[in-house]
Amino acid sequence: MAQNSSPLLRILVPFADIPRWLVVSLGILIWVLVLLGWVAASYGGSIPQMFLPTPGLVFSKTLEMIADGTLYTNTLSSVQVVVYGFIVSSVIAVPLGLWMGTYRVVQSLLEPLVNFIRYLPVTSFVPLFILWIGIGLEERVAIIFFGTFFQQLVMISTAANSVSRDLVNASYTLGTKRHEVVWHVIFPAALPSILDTLRVTMGWAWTYLVVAELVAASSGLGYISMRAMRGFQVEIIFLAILTIGLLGLIMDQTFRLIRLKLAPWA
Amino acid sequence: MLARTPVAPPPPAAPSSERPKTLAESHSASLAIENVTLRYGGPKGVLAVDDISFAVAPNEFTVIVGPSGCGKSSLLYLVAGLTELSEGVIRVNDVVVDRPGPDRGMVFQGYTLFPWLTVRQNVEYGLKRKKIAVAERNVIVEQYLDAVGLYQFADHFPAQLSGGMKQRVAIARALANDPGVLLMDEPFGALDSQTRSTMQKLLLKVWEQRQKTVLFVTHDIDEAILLGDRVIVMTARPGRIKADIRVDIPRPRSMDLVMEPDFIALKRRILGLLHDEIDEDH
Ligand SMILES: Nc1ncnc2c1ncn2[C@@H]1O[C@H](COP(=O)(O)OP(=O)(O)O)[C@@H](O)[C@H]1O
Numbered sequence: 244m245a246q247n248s249s250p251l252l253r254i255l256v257p258f259a260d261i262p263r264w265l266v267v268s269l270g271i272l273i274w275v276l277v278l279l280g281w282v283a284a285s286y287g288g289s290i291p292q293m294f295l296p297t298p299g300l301v302f303s304k305t306l307e308m309i310a311d312g313t314l315y316t317n318t319l320s321s322v323q324v325v326v327y328g329f330i331v332s333s334v335i336a337v338p339l340g341l342w343m344g345t346y347r348v349v350q351s352l353l354e355p356l357v358n359f360i361r362y363l364p365v366t367s368f369v370p371l372f373i374l375w376i377g378i379g380l381e382e383r384v385a386i387i388f389f390g391t392f393f394q395q396l397v398m399i400s401t402a403a404n405s406v407s408r409d410l411v412n413a414s415y416t417l418g419t420k421r422h423e424v425v426w427h428v429i430f431p432a433a434l435p436s437i438l439d440t441l442r443v444t445m446g447w448a449w450t451y452l453v454v455a456e457l458v459a460a461s462s463g464l465g466y467i468s469m470r471a472m473r474g475f476q477v478e479i480i481f482l483a484i485l486t487i488g489l490l491g492l493i494m495d496q497t498f499r500l501i502r503l504k505l506a507p508w509a
Numbered sequence: 510m511l512a513r514t515p516v517a518p519p520p521p522a523a524p525s526s527e528r529p530k531t532l533a534e535s536h537s538a539s540l541a542i543e544n545v546t547l548r549y550g551g552p553k554g555v556l557a558v559d560d561i562s563f564a565v566a567p568n569e570f571t572v573i574v575g576p577s578g579c580g581k582s583s584l585l586y587l588v589a590g591l592t593e594l595s596e597g598v599i600r601v602n603d604v605v606v607d608r609p610g611p612d613r614g615m616v617f618q619g620y621t622l623f624p625w626l627t628v629r630q631n632v633e634y635g636l637k638r639k640k641i642a643v644a645e646r647n648v649i650v651e652q653y654l655d656a657v658g659l660y661q662f663a664d665h666f667p668a669q670l671s672g673g674m675k676q677r678v679a680i681a682r683a684l685a686n687d688p689g690v691l692l693m694d695e696p697f698g699a700l701d702s703q704t705r706s707t708m709q710k711l712l713l714k715v716w717e718q719r720q721k722t723v724l725f726v727t728h729d730i731d732e733a734i735l736l737g738d739r740v741i742v743m744t745a746r747p748g749r750i751k752a753d754i755r756v757d758i759p760r761p762r763s764m765d766l767v768m769e770p771d772f773i774a775l776k777r778r779i780l781g782l783l784h785d786e787i788d789e790d791h
């Protein structure tokens with residue numbers, strides 16, 4: 244298809260690879276464009292400072308909040324909430340999801356409840372949790388847990404259930420006992436999907452963070468955003484958004500590495 | 510699937526020998542299939558296997574051919590204990606089969622290597638389940654990797670192998686476990702003809718060095734005659750036995766046989782039997 248195309252035309256060939264330098268340059272280009280747009284809009288004065296801070300203002304605010312430690316403590320508080328909620332959720336969802344996907348009785352018992360809760364927006368639980376648990380760390384962790392657990396359960400159960408029956412059959416003919424199948428076959432066979440599920444739901448957990456902190460928190464990135472809104476300090480909102488985005492990116496890449504390490508075959 | 514009331518005594522455990530096993534020492538069980546019937550989906554369901562009986566002596570290489578959908582795979586799954594039979598009984602060394610077990614190894618039609626294990630670990634899998642000591646395990650694994658010519662690929666994952674190589678590992682994995690009966694369900698069916706004949710040669714070599722009771726399903730008649738001591742021809746669904754033909758071609762056999770008059774005569778006979786079935790079907 245692409246035999247005689249010139250380099251310039253090659254980039255228009257569907258699915259064709261492009262040189263590495265081009266990949267990197269394009270990735271940088273889009274950020275440069277966004278930054279230029281921001282600079283033009285804010286320094287140009289077409290949008291008032293109150294709504295759109297200048298990059299310089301955000302930068303100096305960042306330095307200020309790093310220096311007085313507030314960025315660190317609020318970031319730590321947010322990371323703590325997400326990580327706790329995510330770990331508690333995953334530790335339960337992985338084994339339970341494997342059983343659910345493997346044993347019809349577990350599936351029949353849990354599925355009606357899980358499918359009901361799964362489609363409730365997590366925000367609908369916020370008032371209830373504040374009433375029950377208060378506005379401490381536990382309440383925010385509970386929100387993250389509720390937002391991720393049921394999704395994880397369903398996705399992991401599906402992954403377990405789609406393990407090839409003949410893989411299980413082969414394991415039987417090699418001497419695997421019935422009670423050993425989950426650990427020796429289903430779990431490793433589903434591991435790549437499980438790790439993908441954890442990676443995706445980690446991203447979702449970050450999105451619930453702000454929901455949890457907007458309403459009920461005394462620290463955290465969502466909390467300082469909310470407070471900044473009341474004080475018209477739009478540069479702090481920008482800073483919080485950038486920090487959350489950056490942390491999300493770091494988490495995502497960490498999961499990518501974990502997956503390469505734990506499931507190098509897939 | 511596995512729930513059946515009569516509890517058979519566990520299959521005889523592998524002797525935990527002090528010295529490593531050599532290729533010559535291997536188990537070979539007898540197999541008896543007595544009035545076996547299989548209906549999928551209860552009494553009113555699809556009749557897949559209809560009152561089949563035959564016996565296979567230890568070390569015998571029995572090949573089953575038949576039109577597609579006639580119940581060949583179903584029969585192997587029954588012997589493996591992976592499917593519950595509706596009527597009849599299957600015995601391995603006079604022990605009633607009521608569940609799957611390592612005394613009946615199987616090579617499946619599709620690829621069933623464990624993708625998360627390397628070639629070496631796949632071959633080792635059954636030995637680990639039997640709790641065989643590391644030193645002995647290593648000796649056995651290396652023998653079989655060598656036998657199927659995959660020693661250099663020991664540390665590759667299955668995804669890095671070609672189809673033919675995957676089936677070679679599957680054969681090594683089944684044999685390393687030293688089952689009394691080896692079940693093979695069109696193991697070379699998905700391979701191109703070149704690879705397929707390489708695999709047939711390899712299987713002939715391994716089997717002739719180290720005999721074992723084999724029940725081998727294929728739709729390739731050359732393959733059936735080349736490999737088998739005996740070819741069982743099945744009818745179209747529901748599967749019954751149409752003919753049971755001895756292959757009196759001396760071993761060791763080679764691929765050149767396909768040109769010999771004896772071979773061609775046998776092939777013509779089996780083809781005739783199969784064509785009857787396929788014609789009746791349409
Ligand atoms: N799990 C199943 N449930 C219902 N019918 C089945 C099942 N497996 C196979 N069959 C049917 O049983 C018949 C025999 O199938 P199979 O043993 O796979 O044939 P073969 O291996 O000879 O091609 C076919 O008609 C097939 O459709």
Ligand SMILES: [Mg+2]
Pocket residue numbers: 581582583618694695
């Ligand atoms: Mg079949």
